[in-house]
Amino acid sequence: MENHITIYCQTTALAELRYFLRKTLTMPCLSENDKLQLTLAVEEVCANLIIHSHDCNAEDYINLEVKEYPEKIIFEIKDQGKAFNMLDYEIPDLVKVKGEKRKGGLGIILVKKIMDEIEFESTSGVNTCRLIKWFQH
Amino acid sequence: MLNIEGLEENGYHILILEGEVDASNSVILDESIQKLIADGSLAILIDCKELAYISSAGLGVFMSYLEDFQEKDIDFKIFGLSEKVFEVFKILGLHQLMAIFPDKETALSS
Numbered sequence: 001m002e003n004h005i006t007i008y009c010q011t012t013a014l015a016e017l018r019y020f021l022r023k024t025l026t027m028p029c030l031s032e033n034d035k036l037q038l039t040l041a042v043e044e045v046c047a048n049l050i051i052h053s054h055d056c057n058a059e060d061y062i063n064l065e066v067k068e069y070p071e072k073i074i075f076e077i078k079d080q081g082k083a084f085n086m087l088d089y090e091i092p093d094l095v096k097v098k099g100e101k102r103k104g105g106l107g108i109i110l111v112k113k114i115m116d117e118i119e120f121e122s123t124s125g126v127n128t129c130r131l132i133k134w135f136q137h
Numbered sequence: 138m139l140n141i142e143g144l145e146e147n148g149y150h151i152l153i154l155e156g157e158v159d160a161s162n163s164v165i166l167d168e169s170i171q172k173l174i175a176d177g178s179l180a181i182l183i184d185c186k187e188l189a190y191i192s193s194a195g196l197g198v199f200m201s202y203l204e205d206f207q208e209k210d211i212d213f214k215i216f217g218l219s220e221k222v223f224e225v226f227k228i229l230g231l232h233q234l235m236a237i238f239p240d241k242e243t244a245l246s247s
Contacts, residue, residue, distance in 0.1 A: 010163035015138070018157070018190070037228070043192055045158040073219070086236075094230055096201075103201045106195035106229060113228050127148045 004065040007046065009054035009081075014043055017064070024066050027073070030137050038133060041076050041114040044107035045129055053081030053127075072116075075131040076103070082121040086111065086129070138162075141169050147245055149180045150211075151242040158195030167198045174202070181209055183242055185218035196231060203234060216244040 005020045007013040020040045030038070045061055054060040060081060067099035092105050093113060112118065114128040139162040140155040150173050158166055173181055183199075188234075206213040218226065218240040226232050238244035 014159045014161055015157070018159075033221055033224050034221050039223070040190075040192060040225060041157065043186070047192065047194065051160060094234065098200055098203050098234060100158075101201045101204050103194075103197035106200065109229060110193055110225070 004063060006061050006063050008049045008058050009060040009062065010046065010056055010058045011050055013034045013050070014047060017043055017046055020064075021066075024074075026043045035135075038073070038075075041131055042077070044111050045077055045131065047085065049077070049079050049081060049087075050118075052077060053079060053084055068136075072132055072134045077129045077131070079127050080125050081127070083127045084127065085120040085122075087118060087120055139165055141165055143169065143173075146182075149182045150178045151182045151184055153187070154185040158188070159190070159192045159208035160194040163192075163198050167194055167201075170198065170202055174205060174209065174211065177207075179208075181211060181213050181243070183213075183215045184217055184241065185215060185219075185222065190220055191222055191225065195228070196229065197217065197234065200231070200246070207236040214238060214244045216223075216241055 003024045005017065007017050018039055018118040021042060025035045026039060044065065046064070049062055050056060055080050063078045067076065088090050088110050092107050111131065115131045116134045119130040119132070121128050138156045139158055141150045142153040144151050144153070152169050154166070170181070205211070217240060218237065223237070226237065238247065
C-alpha cells in the first residue's frame with residue numbers, strides 16, 4: 001500500500017499533513033501513542049524544511065510518501081530546498097537549551113528518539129529524508 | 138487550530154489551551170505567556186485538558202520561559218495532559234524540568 005501527499009511550504013499546511021497522516025496511519029499494530037508520535041516526527045521534519053530550507057515560500061513544496069511493509073513503515077520526504085542533513089545535527093543537552101532560553105532544537109531530538117532509522121541523501125538538487133519505524137510484534 | 142482562553146482563579150492566571158499547537162500557531166501561546174509575565178503574574182497554570190496535540194514549536198515555547206520563571210520566582214504548572222500528549226513531554230524529558238499535574242485540584246494544592 002502506498003500513499004502520498006504534496007504540501008506547500010507554509011506552516012498552515014502542517015494541519016493538512018496531520019489530517020493526511022491520521023487517515024493513512026490505520027495499521028492495527030499501531031497504538032494511538034504510536035500514531036501520534038509518528039505524526040509528530042514527520043511533522044517536525046516537514047516544519048524544519050518549511051521554515052529553514054524554504055523560508056516559508058508558499059510556491060515551494062514538499063512531497064511525502066508513506067510506504068507500508070509488514071514489518072516496518074517508511075516515510076519518504078522529498079524537497080528541493082537547501083539540504084539539511086539532520087544526521088549531522090548533534091542532539092543538544094536539554095538543560096543547555098533551557099539555560100539559553102531557546103525555542104528551537106527540540107524537533108530534531110523528537111525525530112531521533114521516535115524513529116528507529118533516519119536516512120538522508122541529496123541528488124541532483126532533490127533531498128530525500130527517509131524516516132523508518134520497525135513494528136514491535 | 139488553537140484557542141487560548143485566560144482566567145484568574147485562586148491567585149493563579151490560568152491559560153486554557155484547546156486544540157493543536159504547531160509551528161503555525163505557537164506564537165499565540167508565546168504571546169499569551171509573555172503577556173502574563175509582563176503583567177507581573179507570579180503564578181501561571183496551563184490547562185491542557187483540551188489540548189489534542191503539541192509539536193516542538195509549542196514545547197519550545199514552554200522551554201524558553203523556564204529560566205525566566207525561575208529568575209522571577211514565577212510558579213508555573215501544567216495540568217490535564219492526555220496520556221498521548223504527556224508521552225511526548227516524557228520523550229524529551231520535559232516532565233523532569235516542569236511541574237506537571239494530573240488535574241487542576243492537584244496543581245492548585247501542591
